[in-house]
Amino acid sequence: MRILRNYILKEMIPPFTISLVGLTGVMLLGNLVRLAQLVVNKGVSIFLVMKLFAYLIPFLLSYTLPIACITTVLLTFGRLSSDNEILAVRASGIKLIKLITPLLYLGLILSLVSIILNDRIVPYAHFASRRAVTDIGSRNPAAALEAGTFINAFKGRILFIYHIDQNKMSNIRIYEPQGKDKPTRTIVAKRGEFVPLPKESKIKLKLMDGTSDEPDLKNPNNFYKLNFKTYFLTLDLQQKEQIDKKPKDMTIQELFNEIGKFEKLSVETAPLLTEINKKIALGFAPLIFILFGLPLAIITHRREKRVNFVMAFGVVAVYYLLSLGAEALGIQNIVSPVAITWVPNILLGGIGILLTYRLCVY
Secondary structure: OHHHHHHHHHHHHHHHHHHHHHHHHHHHHHHHHHHHHHHHOOOOOHHHHHHHHHHHHHHHHHHHHHHHHHHHHHHHHHHHHHOOHHHHHHHOOOOHHHHHHHHHHHHHHHHHHHHHHHHHHHHHHHHHHHHHHHHHHHHOHHHHOOOOOEEEEEOOEEEEEEEEEOOEEEEEEEEEOOOOOOOOEEEEEEEEEEEEEHHHOEEEEEEEEEEEEEEOOOOOOOEEEEEEEEEEEEEEEOOOOOOOOOHHHOOHHHHHHHHHHHHHOOOOOHHHHHHHHHHHHHHOHHHHHHHHHHHHHHHHOOOOHHHHHHHHHHHHHHHHHHHHHHHHHHHOOOOOHHHHOOHHHHHHHHHHHHHHHHHHHO
């Protein structure tokens, strides 16, 4: 029996490794292009971009680990079933449950790893990523700006920039609301560039070849045009020195602490309860996928890798769509967050247990 278990585990290692590394790599490449643009077009330090790249890995692993589990099970047991090796095992008098039990233990171990990942590592990486983005914005404000959109990142001013190339800008509009029933001051410049002042949490803006609406000191409601060749403007960043943690940035213990604070203030805590249960429920995804994938692979009796991949991603899509729906209902407190977030696990796990029971009995 030990030889058989070792044989099956050995068969599972290559597809699991390829699936985990391959899926994570593909998802990372999808973000690599966006991050590379920060270096090429925005002039951001490659070191900061690599930090953002590294912080993505734990978040992606929280999804690719369960997907790799069901893909591995479908590929391995699909082949064993199509080659009649499962039939031979049962014909030799070995009960299928003895073959499946070690894999369920493996799924439980991977689920515990996934829970730790969701509770400790992912929140840390998510929060560190937000801090890195803030750091990028302070060192190189152009990296946080997008051409062709209104920018509200600076206190008391609204910017609209038609073109941005690293720290250089062209065709700039700056609007300074003066208050109710007062005209808005407008600054227009053909060219400009940012000069960061990180220690002061401010940014100096050098504008060139433009005009400015300057208020009349005798009548502040009136403005007169001022043409300039060079104009310096200091902008105060709206960003806080200390970034507040969002629920996704918190560990389970921190979320419970927040719930305790909010309950004393009679504040609705459904979103925080939903986040806690989501972290744990999604952590059990590897076990659920193995429990569901084992009987599915044996019953479908398919060897083709393409078919198994399609089935794997079909199951994954259903599971995560159910999870998203459950999360939305839990956050709005339409249904109890403690109950609704576990529905996908109960549904797929229940089907997996039923199918496994039928295979082991008949």
